[in-house]
Amino acid sequence: MKLIPLITVILLIYTAALPEDVLAQQRFPAPEFESGYELPDVVTPEPRALANEYADVFLLASFLLFTSWLVIKKRSRKWILWLSVFALLYFGFIRNGCICSVGSLQNMTLSLSDPVYAVSYTVIAFFMLPLIFSLAYGRVFCASACPLGVIQDLVIIRPAKVPLWVQKSLGMFPFVYLALAILYAATGTDFIICRYDPFVGIFRMGAEFHLVILGISFLLIGMFVGRPYCRFVCPYGALLKVTSLFSKRHLSITPAQCIKCRLCEDSCPFGAIEKPTPDKLVSKIKQRSGRFMLYAAVIPLLMLAFGLAFSSSHIFLARAHPDVYLAHLLINEPEVMQDTENLDVQTFLGSDRTMEELVDSAASIQATFRTGTWLAGAFIGLVAGLFIISQYIVRRRTVFEPNRGDCYSCGRCMEYCPVEK
Ligand code: SF4
Numbered sequence: 001m002k003l004i005p006l007i008t009v010i011l012l013i014y015t016a017a018l019p020e021d022v023l024a025q026q027r028f029p030a031p032e033f034e035s036g037y038e039l040p041d042v043v044t045p046e047p048r049a050l051a052n053e054y055a056d057v058f059l060l061a062s063f064l065l066f067t068s069w070l071v072i073k074k075r076s077r078k079w080i081l082w083l084s085v086f087a088l089l090y091f092g093f094i095r096n097g098c099i100c101s102v103g104s105l106q107n108m109t110l111s112l113s114d115p116v117y118a119v120s121y122t123v124i125a126f127f128m129l130p131l132i133f134s135l136a137y138g139r140v141f142c143a144s145a146c147p148l149g150v151i152q153d154l155v156i157i158r159p160a161k162v163p164l165w166v167q168k169s170l171g172m173f174p175f176v177y178l179a180l181a182i183l184y185a186a187t188g189t190d191f192i193i194c195r196y197d198p199f200v201g202i203f204r205m206g207a208e209f210h211l212v213i214l215g216i217s218f219l220l221i222g223m224f225v226g227r228p229y230c231r232f233v234c235p236y237g238a239l240l241k242v243t244s245l246f247s248k249r250h251l252s253i254t255p256a257q258c259i260k261c262r263l264c265e266d267s268c269p270f271g272a273i274e275k276p277t278p279d280k281l282v283s284k285i286k287q288r289s290g291r292f293m294l295y296a297a298v299i300p301l302l303m304l305a306f307g308l309a310f311s312s313s314h315i316f317l318a319r320a321h322p323d324v325y326l327a328h329l330l331i332n333e334p335e336v337m338q339d340t341e342n343l344d345v346q347t348f349l350g351s352d353r354t355m356e357e358l359v360d361s362a363a364s365i366q367a368t369f370r371t372g373t374w375l376a377g378a379f380i381g382l383v384a385g386l387f388i389i390s391q392y393i394v395r396r397r398t399v400f401e402p403n404r405g406d407c408y409s410c411g412r413c414m415e416y417c418p419v420e421k
Pocket residue numbers: 102141142143146147148149150229230231234235236237238240
């Protein structure tokens with residue numbers, strides 16, 4: 001546990017050293033216009049005080065530290081639950097679900113691809129801290145600090161068992177969503193994770209109608225299928241899944257030797273408990289290792305095939321970019337220029353950009369999309385290949401234990417273990 005406090009302190013000091021230019025926009029007086037124009041009164045709220053951002057980072061780090069201790073040492077489901085309620089109130093309803101680690105991956109991506117776009121240290125901390133903690137102690141962020149995860153966790157009433165093949169197949173989607181979110185953020189097109197966040201409307205007590213319906217639907221489904229957004233959609237969860245697989249220490253169902261009483265077997269609403277390997281499967285381990293090598297050799301082909309397939313959709317996907325959309329619209333429907341109610345078109349006509357500049361920009365964005373969709377497709381092919389290979393890896397497991405990638409460290413299974421008592 002020594003590494004985490006050290007990292008946290010470093011991050012806090014780093015965050016406290018924010019350059020003054022973050023506040024630069026408030027230091028200059030408003031210009032005096034010769035035409036007599038007066039600046040209207042500001043009706044939007046001031047940028048959030050830095051102190052609040054420090055408090056957010058401090059609270060997130062504290063939540064992660066405390067949850068790690070509860071999961072590894074104290075082993076208390078009750079405390080994890082109370083902590084998660086507090087996190088939901090603060091990060092969800094008080095902070096309105098923003099800033100959140102899930103969306104921060106888009107800010108990080110855009111800052112890497114666009115040198116003009118800068119992210120604050122708060123965003124970096126929100127992106128990095130949960131990943132660092134999951135490398136150390138598993139998905140403690142999902143257990144109690146993520147408002148999106150907690151709101152789903154609290155509505156579980158009668159979780160049904162999802163067939164393993166459905167769970168594994170749908171579990172691929174977060175990686176596809178991750179690839180799309182990175183593609184759209186890197187090209188400066190959109191932040192799709194935020195745009196389609198199903199819970200932010202609930203946290204803010206108001207959003208577009210379809211998003212509210214989406215959020216309510218996820219919660220209704222979540223009563224019977226544990227954490228549907230976390231398991232089958234969340235792109236940040238895909239990253240946490242990978243880092244958690246390599247976690248140094250992880251929640252264990254029993255504090256001592258597993259007596260294989262099977263009481264914990266069905267306690268996990270997320271199907272994240274691995275059973276001891278059946279004897280007949282153990283005897284097939286050698287046989288399967290041959291197929292493992294075969295599928296490993298197929299991965300480059302899968303990457304190529306997915307890259308090719310995905311890149312063929314680059315023109316369609318690029319249409320989400322405002323410049324590509326506008327150029328397409330003006331070329332194919334020139335009469336739209338007369339439409340005084342079309343704000344996009346009127347803003348363009350009122351600007352000093354020429355049609356040639358717009359078309360050049362759209363062509364260059366499409367070219368970027370061609371490369372981006374190739375890379376995204378290759379990534380999806382890699383994930384698909386690793387998924388297929390994972391079906392042929394048989395680990396000799398002698399006890400019941402959580403699957404480190406899928407376990408949300410909620411602590412429910414610990415309560416079922418008689419050894420614990
Ligand atoms: S999987 Fe995603 S939404 Fe769910 S708790 Fe983890 S980070 Fe939050």
